[in-house]
Amino acid sequence: MVPVVIPVRLSEYRLRRRVQFYEVDSAGIVHFSWFFRYMEEAEHALWRQAGLSIAQRGAAVGFPRVSVGCEYHQPLRLEEEFDVTVRVEAITGKAIRYACLVTRGETRIATGTLTVVCVSRDADGAMKAVDIPTEIASRFEVAADIGTAVEG
Amino acid sequence: MVPVVIPVRLSEYRLRRRVQFYEVDSAGIVHFSWFFRYMEEAEHALWRQAGLSIAQRGAAVGFPRVSVGCEYHQPLRLEEEFDVTVRVEAITGKAIRYACLVTRGETRIATGTLTVVCVSRDADGAMKAVDIPTEIASRFEVAADIGTAVEG
Amino acid sequence: MVPVVIPVRLSEYRLRRRVQFYEVDSAGIVHFSWFFRYMEEAEHALWRQAGLSIAQRGAAVGFPRVSVGCEYHQPLRLEEEFDVTVRVEAITGKAIRYACLVTRGETRIATGTLTVVCVSRDADGAMKAVDIPTEIASRFEVAADIGTAVEG
């Protein structure tokens, strides 16, 4: 009898990270632009966990960002350890929206969102939104408690 | 008779910029995190135009970001020239909100917002929101036609 | 009679630049890694001046760095204006070596070198050193007084 493998669908990843010297500005806190890179790192780690790569060599599709935002609650400082939690908030035919939460221990540092859209490229590099391939969309599911986790 | 000097209050700055190699990602487009640095460059150029520096040595106050966002309409590519227009959208007692528009010629590339808050720091570096000093607030005024310019 | 056009061969470019907030570290000076980006900016501006692009879309060759270095003499601080001068120090069949000088007014801030090699890529992206195409090599010539200018 052939065993039935039901692949796990992922909806969340928590990345542990330390603030690096080159991320800190002259005010002694992480420059605000870095939080978007932190969120992206967590997103890509989620994809790897799901057995995928965000930018596979020779892939037919890519996932540029179309809308992002971040609210800053507390500063992060040099060498502090922190967590970046990314959760799948919505998947539509062509787009994925993630909610992100940056925390240092129990302290909420920042909350953000990333919306990415699946695109194909023609020979000139022009991008066109297309449906997310099933082998990618099927690896994720919307997080059940996203509202509670990020807003609570 | 002493001439009366009425200082000009500024509400907008347009920065001309070229995409640098290190700003472009492996998809051949400017990495989304760079747009926040472009907006900040334009903000600081606006301040210089107003005779101010965003981070004066030994200044009693600083202006960290508390909320930012960006919508990406079209990609920017290597060595393209583009403009970043920043406009004062609102000034309250402690905060300034800017609306930003990135264009390449007639093409809208991205629209964004930056909200910064005025803070003082205690000896430990802890930040506390305070009123924007008059000598700074008096240099800016809300742009009249911001809605039209950015959304139109 | 047909006029003979002798194209100018370039050996130097001077870039005027201002220190941006996100380039300054928590010690209040430009982070050392940024000087390599400044040098690269000046190199690419030299190429544009020569009618070339360092990374032309669909180009058969690329120019990765194989050896770089920098000596830091004085710090650069927020919003200071400075110049980056890049000079062609040597061109061999496959490589170009540039000498770079960063100055603020009369003050020498940093001196550096970039050595780039011309490569082609196979289908897998593997790089192989190849001769610099004549249409590129013919646009540059070794600077006459490089020693004096950078070391003097």
Place this chain on the structure above:
Amino acid sequence: MVPVVIPVRLSEYRLRRRVQFYEVDSAGIVHFSWFFRYMEEAEHALWRQAGLSIAQRGAAVGFPRVSVGCEYHQPLRLEEEFDVTVRVEAITGKAIRYACLVTRGETRIATGTLTVVCVSRDADGAMKAVDIPTEIASRFEVAADIGTAVEG
């Protein structure tokens, strides 16, 4: 009887790291400027291992770079895992020189050096080279086999 504690003096640290999307340029390889940040990350991790912080809040001294260099042997690509080994190559009264080696498995990717100097700052932020405090210098020792390890 009071036990005599002989603190371990450190001379090397190996950092495991993964290439992030924002570190990769349009040629599909890690931008050369990032290697200096990788080396610095490893240096700071060595300091933490030694019970120190490179940029302690309110510290009397800092450690700016005065001379750095890097040779690039093989490219690093998106999401590849690699190691950065930093070794203390020399400690003089005022300076520390590190030799750095970046490897991916058995493949040598890059070799570099960082020379940092200990400085104090006056009220205007002007920096002056000073002796490395004993409590810092005593935590490190020159690596025995640096030549073999990096050059071999």
